[in-house]
Amino acid sequence: MPDGRRNALQPKLDGENLALPAPGTTHHLHRLTGQFHEQSREALYRRSIQPRVRTETGLALSVAALIFGMFAISDYFYTGLTLEFTLLITMRILVVVSCLTLAFMIRRRGSDTRPAWLHALPLWILATGIILIVPLRPESLTTQVPAVVVATMAFYLLIPNLLPVAAVASLYLGIGFLIASVMAADASAVVVMRTTLLLIMTNGVGFFTLLRLEKLQRKQFALLQEERVQNRQLVEEIAHRKSLEAQLRRVAEQDALTGLDSRRHFMTRAKTLLRRTRRDQAPFCLFMIDVDHFKAINDTWGHSQGDRVLAAIAEACRRSLRPQDVIGRFGGEEFIVALPKTHLQDAQMVAERLRSKVRELTVMEAMPDHLLTVTIGIAEVLDEETDLDELIQRADRALYDGKHGGRNRVVISHEETVGDTPSTLGESFSGSPPFF
């Protein structure tokens, strides 16, 4: 299904059609890392944020590397064109190039199997670069402390990473910086103490802020999943109800044995047709069709054969009539047909054709010596007549006349004719006489 046509009740997570957890599954987060205890859910979460993380990491690393490179200007002011400056500029170029390369790799090569070290490595390179400034520019130690604080916050909050990765890299930066301060810049105990406290505070703030963010994002993810599960259940429920409704409608509207309209549905459709035909002042005819000696078929060949005969006659009706004619099973072995925009003479021809078709049905092969016949009563709607029930009654009376007249015939309701002359068009048997 194209995305545009995707059901609005089924939101899609970033880039993936992810499997959903079982409904009602609760989620627990690790207290110190903020990650899901459930490994599969954690993997699902990471996959869902992967495209965003790739882009943001690439951007953040590029920005951090460029800022780190820009500080070559202050190196020049501190050292002038000395060996230290050459070492500093070389080191900065190496760090910038490594970070940009890794940023590029993360953006281009990010996949499910991407190793964690690929994300950790740029932090360690940046941290090493910052630490190395201390021995190369020991006199600027005091200005380097705020740079370490900013870098630590960037490790936690700017460059997307898992909390343990950011924490370990920040600790490495802090401890490395303190050791370098003592060993290469002869920092006094007070300065070391102050810097240590500042870095502890920075790490604390960074750690707990990122921990909170990690937890919030995962809670949001879990809620979204829960919602998706509920939406999916809702969609399934709606589909189920719709199919039940359709089934119920079919049961109510269709006769199960023949597939024809049920009596009730026929009445509804025929009434609409009659109204429309009356409005257009067009003719309208109705057939009542009854299988002759049907009880005997049941009694002799069984009810299953009787059912097959009814289904075959229904099929013959469907094939002999036009798509706009409405055919219904009126009850038992009786069928009813509404023929809109049909004159009596045409209806009579159609009925005769149908009667001949019934005699040729293959279902009769199982009933040797039996001539399967039907009697059809026809009534045409009279001028200004709008009542379908009356039309049915007249067709039924014609059918009754046909039964009494010997069956296997088409009979037109005599109430159709001008004057009181009966117009029953009885027909004597053709072919072999019926078995009964």
Ligand SMILES: Nc1nc2c(ncn2[C@@H]2O[C@H](COP(=O)(O)OP(=O)(O)OP(=O)(O)O)[C@@H](O)[C@H]2O)c(=O)[nH]1
């Ligand atoms: N097999 C089968 N028989 C049915 C079904 N519905 C009604 N019948 C039977 O159809 C028979 C109708 O018999 P009758 O009303 O006496 O009519 P008939 O034997 O066709 O006689 P005439 O109409 O006078 O020619 C009854 O025995 C019903 O039990 C059905 O769905 N399947």
